[in-house]
Amino acid sequence: MQKKKLNKQQLKFCREWLKSHNAYDAAIKAGYSDSYARNATKFLLENIGIQEYIDKRTSKVEKQEDDEVDMVLTNIYRIATGKEISNHSKAVDNLKDKVIHDKTYISPADTKEQIAAAELWMKIKGQFKNDNAEIEKARVKKLNAEARIADAKADAIENTGQDTETLLTGYLKELRKGVNEDES
Template sequence: MKKRKLTPKQQLFADEYIKSGNAKESAIKAGYSPKTAYSIGNENLKKPELKSYIDAKLAEIESHKIADAKEILEYFTAVLRGETREVVVVATPAGAEEVERAPDEKTKLTAAKELLKRFPMSDEIAKEQLRKIKAEADLAEAKAKLADYEVKIRQEEFSDNEDENRTDDLTGAVQQGMEGIFDNAEIET
């Protein structure tokens, strides 16, 4: 099968996409209509000849120009430790002034979270968060069942006053069934 050559428009689109990573903007810069740029951009990215051209061009880019994992981890660590400086604009009586300062706590926290995502410990955190969410869902489901049982009990109490023993038995069964899921204070009788 013969490899199709890119049209000048397609090649310009691919070159712009490599620079920006934005398919719509790349399509507009390549000369496609702004009205159809979004769909044409996405369509172009699915074409095998365009995809292979983009992949080949990206492979040509020197690897030292792209941060590797070690460099990224070192940067996050430097931010977390307050070793980097950021420039902020501060209002002064004389006007706006640029000031260099260490990263604030929010920035350090973000760096710490990014670092944690890359270590095996984050799997444990994710498992615990998932376990917590599941437990909360189970608890909500159990509370809903308990509420349904309570409604049934109340309905039986109002419809059949003679059978108090049966109601007490049902209430006891509900409490026993919910044991271990709720604190005793949460179970109303």
């Protein structure tokens, strides 16, 4: 398929549209008449040459972003699996404004970083789930308590006769009572 060559006005429209995503404004800035600009979506954005140009420009950005994502994912995986990575260490004596040492060394990340990277990798892959019922039960209790506190604050705002602290104290007493009953 032969690519259609764009004129200067069409190129200006493409560049303006890529910045604003507003066909009318882009057409006006490119020098088209007001009446033509009102139909810019139909006349300009449906133009095969303009579509090809926009696709070419956006695909460059998508490719660059994909490459950056690949690099980040590769680093996470390398750290998680204990493979060697490049580390940079620099120490500065601020009082003397002097670099004490500036070294790059290659070694695996420390265990804590490896565990964090492994957890992140598993979350990305959808393989990391905490199925511990006790932890889930505690989360639900915490969410319920936060909901009660939010309700108390809302009640305090609506009922000007009681202050927030009084209402919260009452809710907290009820919450503690409920927790103690759950534990027995």
